[in-house]
Amino acid sequence: MTDYRAVMDQVLKGWSVRQICSSLRCSHTTVQKARDALVEHNITTREQLRGVADHELVDWFVDGRSHAQGDFVPIDFDAVAKARTGRNKVTLQVLWGRYTAQPADPGQRYYSYERFRQLVAQHVDAAGLTARITHAPGHxxxxxxxxxxxxxxxxxxxxxxxxxxxxxxxxxxxxxxxxxxxxxxxxxxxxxxxxxxxxxxxxxxxxxxxxxxxxxxxxxxxxxxxxxxxxxxxxxxxxxxxxxxxxxxxxxxxxxxxxxxxxxxxxxxxxxxxxxxxxxxxxxxxxxxxxxxxxxxxxxxxxxxxxxxxxxxxxxxxLTALPATPWQRTEWKRAKVAPNFHIRVHNAHCSVPHRLVGRTVDVRITGHSLAVFDAGQHVAIHQLARARGVYVTETDHIPANMGDTRGLWTSEY
The missing domain is CATH 3.30.420.10 (Ribonuclease H-like superfamily/Ribonuclease H)
Structure with a gap:
């Protein structure tokens, strides 16, 4: 039996004839009948269509042909939806088999598999409608x-x-x-x-x-x-x-x-x-x-x-006010002072006082600033160098007996 309500609903949605025929498995003639009925009864919105009772729709599409009498066995849509959710989903073919296996009252019929699929899809479509979320300012x-x-x-x-x-x-x-x-x-x-x-x-x-x-x-x-x-x-x-x-x-x-x-x-x-x-x-x-x-x-x-x-x-x-100072990432590392009184941090070499050669120091990186601590005492501070292999040397860290320090750590040196 053709579901003219579904056909008219899709017509009001603006679907093409081909789309409606493919979705509802109906003919072009059926779609045209639905369109003519909408025009005849001045139905222009889906809200107006929802207000039309089922018995009225039956009167709209009387074609003189005889139809089998009797009601259909109801579908437990909640049970079907539950079986179709979760990790172990049950196929619609199996669910339709369960539906047709249940006892029917005298005069009742079972929906065909195609009609069963359509009704389940319509139920899921209606139940899946989303509500508009109301947001609070600044939340x-x-x-x-x-x-x-x-x-x-x-x-x-x-x-x-x-x-x-x-x-x-x-x-x-x-x-x-x-x-x-x-x-x-x-x-x-x-x-x-x-x-x-x-x-x-x-x-x-x-x-x-x-x-x-x-x-x-x-x-x-x-x-x-x-x-x-x-x-x-x-x-x-x-x-x-x-x-x-x-x-x-x-x-x-x-x-x-x-x-x-x-x-x-x-x-x-x-x-x-x-x-x-x-x-x-x-x-x-x-x-x-x-x-x-x-x-x-x-x-x-x-x-x-x-x-x-x-x-x-x-x-x-x-909105919450911004803090007085922007956040800076803080990272702690440990490094051993090399014989050239430098430590290696992020593939760059930073100097410390030469007296710390051989010791292991703590390094705190905050934003672009690098601070060095020995036994809790602050001993050096540098701007964090990102270039690979570069040397950052503070002149106060150089031993006095080192002599000329121009071009320190260059290839010529």
């Missing part, structure tokens, strides 16, 4: 990496290096932030957070990141929950906030930033295709200008307002 900031990368411009004509785009969003106002990072490692991840906090002028109560290892780690193979890693947790504590990682394969947990990533991809990444920026700072200046335009664009959410206007009116003042 959540969602963060993620954009899937599309960008490239810096190489002035020599070669292929420039790839950069990743970090995206943050405030769900209540819809405010968007984006910046380019050299990679997706934890240092870049945390630095991008700081830039987002500074752009918004405050910090949300909860940060919702993806389940990347830069933010959280798996507790075990059996436990799907994730534990925020220690460095990220320390970082968020400095800014008086906390993280609530999204579940794996659950994009709706961070739907706001997923939408923001699409907006940034279309209006920033693709818009800057063919840019001539050689450095990240120059590229970020252009990205910020385009992001400012996104936040100031009107209308937004169907109203004559913008993301920036909503943010300034309702959300700006409820």
């Amino acid at each position: 959540t900031m969602q963060v993620d990496w954009a899937g599309t990368k960008m490239r810096l411009c190489d002035p020599t004509g070669g292929q420039g290096s790839k950069v990743s785009i970090f995206v943050a969003s405030l769900p209540y106002s819809g405010m968007v932030f984006a910046c380019a990072c050299a990679d997706e490692r934890q240092d870049a991840w945390l630095a991008a957070h700081i830039r987002a906090f500074e752009y918004f002028g405050g910090v949300a109560e909860v940060i919702v990141p993806d389940n990347a290892s830069t933010a959280s780690n798996a507790i075990s193979a059996a436990d799907k929950n994730r534990r925020v890693n220690s460095t990220y947790e320390e970082f968020l504590e400095h800014y008086n906030t906390a993280a609530l990682p999204a579940r794996a394969k659950r994009p709706k947990d961070k739907a706001s930033v997923e939408a923001a990533v699409k907006i940034v991809t279309q209006n920033v990444i693709h818009a800057l295709d063919g840019h001539q920026c050689v450095g990240i700072d120059e590229l970020n200046a252009k990205i910020t200008a385009l992001v400012d335009g996104i936040n100031a664009a009107e209308p937004f959410r169907g109203n004559a307002t913008s993301r920036r206007a909503l943010f300034d009116q309702f959300e700006c003042d409820v």
